[in-house]
Amino acid sequence: xxxxxxxxxxxxxxxxxxxxxxxxxxxxxxxxxxxxxxxxxxxxxxxxxxxxxxxxxxxxxxxxxxxxxxxxxxxxxxxxxxxxxxxxxxxxxxxxxxxxxxxxxxxxxxxxxxxxxxxxxxxxxxxxxxxxxxxxxxxxxxxxxxxxxxxxxxxxxxxxxxxxxxxxxxxxxxxxxxxxxxxxxxxxxxxxxxxxxxxxxxxxxxxxxxxxxxxxxxxxxxxxxxxxxxxxxxxxxxxxxxxxxxxxxxxxxxxxxxxxxxxxxxxxxxxxxxxxxxxxxxxxxxxxxxxxxxxxxxxxxxxxxxxxxxxxxxxxxxxxxxxxxxxxxxxxxxxxxxxxxxxxxxxxxxxxxxxxxxxxxxxxxxxxxxxxxxxxxxxxxxxxxxxxxxxxxxxxx
Amino acid sequence: xxxxxxxxxxxxxxxxxxxxxxxxxxxxxxxxxxxxxxxxxxxxxxxxxxxxxxxxxxxxxxxxxxxxxxxxxxxxxxxxxxxxxxxxxxxxxxxxxxxxxxxxxxxxxxxxxxxxxxxxxxxxxxxxxxxxx
Numbered sequence: 001x002x003x004x005x006x007x008x009x010x011x012x013x014x015x016x017x018x019x020x021x022x023x024x025x026x027x028x029x030x031x032x033x034x035x036x037x038x039x040x041x042x043x044x045x046x047x048x049x050x051x052x053x054x055x056x057x058x059x060x061x062x063x064x065x066x067x068x069x070x071x072x073x074x075x076x077x078x079x080x081x082x083x084x085x086x087x088x089x090x091x092x093x094x095x096x097x098x099x100x101x102x103x104x105x106x107x108x109x110x111x112x113x114x115x116x117x118x119x120x121x122x123x124x125x126x127x128x129x130x131x132x133x134x135x136x137x138x139x140x141x142x143x144x145x146x147x148x149x150x151x152x153x154x155x156x157x158x159x160x161x162x163x164x165x166x167x168x169x170x171x172x173x174x175x176x177x178x179x180x181x182x183x184x185x186x187x188x189x190x191x192x193x194x195x196x197x198x199x200x201x202x203x204x205x206x207x208x209x210x211x212x213x214x215x216x217x218x219x220x221x222x223x224x225x226x227x228x229x230x231x232x233x234x235x236x237x238x239x240x241x242x243x244x245x246x247x248x249x250x251x252x253x254x255x256x257x258x259x260x261x262x263x264x265x266x267x268x269x270x271x272x273x274x275x276x277x278x279x280x281x282x283x284x285x286x287x288x289x290x291x292x293x294x295x296x297x298x299x300x301x302x303x304x305x306x307x308x309x310x311x312x313x314x315x316x317x318x319x320x321x322x323x324x325x326x327x328x329x330x331x332x333x334x335x336x337x338x339x340x341x342x343x344x345x346x347x348x349x350x351x352x353x354x355x356x357x358x359x360x361x362x363x364x365x366x367x368x369x370x371x372x373x374x375x376x377x378x379x380x381x382x383x384x385x386x387x388x389x390x391x392x393x394x395x396x397x
Numbered sequence: 398x399x400x401x402x403x404x405x406x407x408x409x410x411x412x413x414x415x416x417x418x419x420x421x422x423x424x425x426x427x428x429x430x431x432x433x434x435x436x437x438x439x440x441x442x443x444x445x446x447x448x449x450x451x452x453x454x455x456x457x458x459x460x461x462x463x464x465x466x467x468x469x470x471x472x473x474x475x476x477x478x479x480x481x482x483x484x485x486x487x488x489x490x491x492x493x494x495x496x497x498x499x500x501x502x503x504x505x506x507x508x509x510x511x512x513x514x515x516x517x518x519x520x521x522x523x524x525x526x527x528x529x530x
Contacts, residue, residue, distance in 0.1 A: 352484070
C-alpha cells in the first residue's frame with residue numbers, strides 16, 4: 001500500500017503540485033476511478049461545517065486604563081463576561097445572556113442577544129460597550145470604567161471553543177403532543193418534523209472516524225481565519241455506530257477544542273444565533289484538511305451521505321429524561337431527501353447546519369492550500385479514537 | 398384572474414365599521430381571509446386573498462375608508478446578508494414558501510406562498526426573516 005507523509009504533501013503544496021479536492025469532489029473521484037487510484041492521486045481532502053456550536057467563546061485582554069483596574073465584573077453590551085482570571089482579561093461565552101434578559105419567564109423566550117452576538121459584533125469591528133467594576137487594590141485602585149471599544153482596541157482577542165465540530169448528531173423528533181423549543185429548533189408535536197445538524201459527507205470528523213489524522217496542532221479553517229485543534233473537545237466520545245446485525249453506520253460523537261486569533265476572523269463565519277425558548281449561541285464555520293496518507297484514510301474520507309447515519313431521538317420525553325436508546329437510524333441521504341419514516345409515519349426533515357456554507361468552507365480551504373497559503377500540520381498527538389472506548393458519565397443527584 | 402394577496406391595516410377609528418361586508422356585497426369580490434386581527438378601538442391588520450372583476454374599485458373603496466392597502470410581498474423580507482441557508486425554517490413553514498432546493502440544499506423563499514404566519518421569524522436561528530407588519 002502506498003503511503004504519503006505530511007512532509008511530502010507539504011512539499012507538493014509548496015511546489016504548487018498538490019492535488020487538493022473537497023470531500024464532495026473526492027467522492028466523485030473515488031466513484032469514477034476507484035479507491036486505490038484516488039488515494040494515490042489525491043493529496044488532501046477538504047471538509048467543512050457551519051452550524052450553531054454552543055461551547056464557544058473568546059478570551060479578551062482589554063489593556064489597562066489609567067489608573068489601573070482589577071476587573072471584578074465585566075459586561076460587554078450588557079452581557080456578563082467571566083473575569084476570574086487576570087486583572088484585565090475576560091472570557092465571553094457564547095451562551096451568556098444579559099442580566100435583564102427575561103429568559104423563559106415569558107415562554108418561549110426569544111434570546112435575541114447573547115455572548116455569541118457580542119463575539120459577532122467584535123469580529124465585525126462594530127463598537128461594543130464595555131463596563132467593568134473592581135473592588136480597588138493598592139496596585140489597581142480604580143473601581144469602575146465604562147467605555148466603548150472595538151476589537152482593534154484589544155491587545156488580544158482569542159477565540160477558544162472547548163467543544164466544536166461535533167462528529168455526528170441526533171436527528172431530533174418530538175413524540176409528545178405539544179410543540180417543544182429545543183437547541184434542535186422548534187419541534188412540532190406528534191412527529192411533525194425532524195431536525196438534524198451535520199453537513200454529512202462534508203463534515204470534518206465524519207471523514208476521519210478513527211482520528212487517524214486529526215490531533216493536537218492540526219491547522220484548520222476557523223471562523224474565516226486560520227485556527228488550530230487545541231485538544232479533543234469536551235464530551236469527546238468517539239465510537240462507531242452499528243445496527244443490530246453489526247453493520248457499521250458511521251461514527252458517533254467525537255468533538256474538537258479549537259483556538260485561533262479572532263482578529264483575523266470574519267462575521268460571515270461567526271454569527272450570533274438565537275433559539276426560541278432555548279437560548280443564545282454562536283454559529284461557527286470550521287474546515288479541516290484531511291491528508292490522504294494511505295488508502296485506509298482515503299476510504300473513510302470517501303464516505304457518502306448514504307454511508308453515514310444519525311440516530312433518531314425523541315426530544316419530547318426520552319432526551320430530557322436521559323432515557324437510553326433511540327427510534328432507529330437514518331442516513332444523511334435520507335435526511336437530505338426531505339422526508340424520513342419514523343414509527344410508520346412520513347416526517348418532513350430540515351437541517352440546522354448549512355450545507356451551502358459547509359461547501360463554501362471546503363472550497364475556501366482547498367483554495368488556500370492550492371495557493372500555497374496553508375500547509376498541513378502533523379499533529380503533535382492524535383486525539384482519542386473509538387478504540388479508546390471513552391464514554392459519558394452520568395451526574396448523580 | 399388569480400387571487401392577489403394584500404395586507405390591510407385598520408386604524409382604531411374605523412375598526413368597528415363593516416368595511417369587509419361592503420367590500421364583498423358592493424364589489425362582488427371573492428376573498429379568502431388568510432389572517433386577521435381586528436379589534437374595536439385598536440389598530441388591526443388583515444391579510445386577504447382577493448379576486449374579482451372589480452378588484453381595483455374595491456381597493457379604491459378601502460383606501461377611501463382610511464384602510465392602508467399593501468401587497469403582501471412587501472411585508473415579508475428575507476435579509477439575504479444574514480441568511481446562512483441552514484434550512485431550519487423549511488420544515489416549520491406550513492405553506493412551503495421557504496423550501497430547500499435539492500441537491501444543492503440552498504434555501505429559497507417564494508413570497509407568493511407566504512401567509513405571514515411568522516413561524517419562520519421565530520424559527521430562524523440568525524433572525525434573517527423580517528416581517529414588517
